[in-house]
Amino acid sequence: MDFEQNIRAKLIESFSPVFVDVVNESHGHSVPKGSQTHFKATLVSPAFDGVSRVKRHQLVYGTLANELSSGVHALALHLYTEAEWAARAGLAPDSPACAGRK
Template sequence: MSIQATIEHKLKALEPTELVVENESHMHSVPPNSETHFKVTLVSERFSGLMPVKRHQQIYSLLADELSGPVHALALHLYTPGEWDSRSAPRPDSPNCMGGSRS
């Protein structure tokens, strides 16, 4: 199973009404076909009443194996159904990779 498929499978534990896992590795300085950089958009009632840090902690707990190994970066966009329905803008785009440059 690919890393992306594993992430999708594990995140289903949160009973999402929306789940999009995007492999953004191609936007970074990594070998072709890498699975190291991901963006997750997840909408779940389980986030109701939770501050963003607690939402992130739930994801980190579910994906502990991936984050301690192959996954280098994980952008999280986590919403309750009400937040998702009432948002005024789409989730943010990921920034372009600086390719390790410090300029």
């Protein structure tokens, strides 16, 4: 199963984003080589207009419930409206280094 592709497809289908980026960051964590356990998703969508940050996360967690219950251990979410994304100059924050990485 390719979690990265599934996550991307579900986000596109559910939120019709103007920008989506899904990155498998598992290689930076203490997991076996080739793991699909840690992801970062950046999503810019009109669906987030007028929606609180907490509610945005809840919407995405609901959309990805199957992935989160069947192997994805961590999901960093960066969810923006088009105006918020423009104010950030189209840049999502970098993920911190894993403290437990071997």
